[in-house]
Amino acid sequence: MxxxxxxxxxxxxxxxxxxxxxxxxxxxxxxxxxxxxxxxxxxxxxxxxxxxxxxxxxxxxxxxxxxxxxxxxxxxxxxxxxxxxxxxxxxxxxxxxxxxxxxxxVRDPEINALLVAENVASQLEKRIGFRRAMKKVLESALRRGAEGIKIICSGRLGGAEMSRTERYIAGRVPLHTLRADIDYGFTEAATTAGKIGVKVWIFRGERLPDSDTLSGEPVNAPSGMHGERDDARRPRRRPPRDNKDDARGSDRPRGGAKKE
CATH class of the missing domain: 3.30.300.20 (K homology (KH) domain)
Known part of the structure; x- marks a missing residue:
């Protein structure tokens, strides 16, 4: 799993x-x-x-x-x-x-994952609705230049008897791409109903592991690196097969030559 x-x-x-x-x-x-x-x-x-x-x-x-x-x-x-x-x-x-x-x-706290998580947690402790708090920081992060953000809150949300998990995602958050600058933050909100966990992922563009890694300059990925196929990079190995020869009604003998 x-x-x-x-x-x-x-x-x-x-x-x-x-x-x-x-x-x-x-x-x-x-x-x-x-x-x-x-x-x-x-x-x-x-x-x-x-x-x-x-x-x-x-x-x-x-x-x-x-x-x-x-x-x-x-x-x-x-x-x-x-x-x-x-x-x-x-x-x-x-x-x-x-x-x-x-x-x-920190110049842009709106796209710092830990500070965003602490902001959501502080609002939950002040009895502000979790949906309102999550949507507010999500919109703020996108306005400040984040390319994607994911927020997850887990616990007795809204004082409910049974705990559950709520999440909001905007943009894209490529967790498996190493060159993606993903910031992550986690904290807990101590509410009267119990602890509520807050996790935040923020995608701030792509970086390469060199002098530009922490400079904040986006890096353009080379062709064919985002999953799209580049048909011009190599020719086909063989021409396409003729479907007419494979039809059942073909005149081509099957199983060898016919004996007289």
């Missing part, structure tokens, strides 16, 4: 970068990986109001660089950089190493 592959993990190293970029051996690898996971969870909870889409870590022997990508960087930076300095000191105390914090603004 076919299963769903995580669209970001499927493209890691091809058209998607890793969120942790460093090298370590043995126990040091496990230690640093665990630190990244714990810090990512803590920072996501602490900076939730800033609309954080991703937190990346780069490590050198004596320096840890933390890259925070968010839609509202002013909340993290604060007045004259006071908040970001405090954040840097807190992370340095947690990791025990010098830390450098970089803030990168």
């Amino acid at each position: 076919g299963q769903k592959t995580h669209p970001i993990g499927f493209r890691l190293g091809f058209s998607k970068p890793w969120e942790s970029r460093w090298f370590a051996r043995g126990r040091e690898y496990r230690k640093q990986l665990h630190e990244d996971i714990i810090m990512r969870v803590k920072l996501k909870q602490k900076l939730f109001a800033a609309g954080v889409s991703s937190i990346e870590f780069e490590r050198l022997p004596n320096l840890v660089t933390v890259i925070v990508r968010c839609s509202r960087p002013g909340i993290i930076i604060g007045r004259k950089g006071s908040e970001v300095n405090k954040l840097r000191d807190d992370i340095a105390a947690e990791l025990g190493k010098p830390v450098k914090v970089l803030i990168d603004e």
Whole structure:
């Protein structure tokens, strides 16, 4: 039975970068990986109001660089950089190493899958109808240039007794095409009826795994790459058969020559 592959993990190293970029051996690898996971969870909870889409870590022997990508960087930076300095000191105390914090603004939060999922979840928690919330973000993403979007909500939608799944799809979302720039986000809405899962896939055009991968420039696929057949690329192997010779009433003898 076919299963769903995580669209970001499927493209890691091809058209998607890793969120942790460093090298370590043995126990040091496990230690640093665990630190990244714990810090990512803590920072996501602490900076939730800033609309954080991703937190990346780069490590050198004596320096840890933390890259925070968010839609509202002013909340993290604060007045004259006071908040970001405090954040840097807190992370340095947690990791025990010098830390450098970089803030990168997400220009189009309407086509960032995680931020879209969090937007839908926040509306569900405010008792807004799930159909209205899903249609609103879907239309907004298409207006901002998304070529396709799929939204799935699962749970006790509308406070119903029995849980169910509702989905909306607009445009195309080619999950098996590696060069397709698919962004994926998942979150949960804590409603009075229980948890509601929200999944979002956004197709933002095609990219190749080179310098244009993260530049946002669309790439034109070569001829014959979208499933259409190119009849001019090679001749036919043999001419078409004559259907008249295959008819039952043919004069051609069957089963060898007739004996006299």
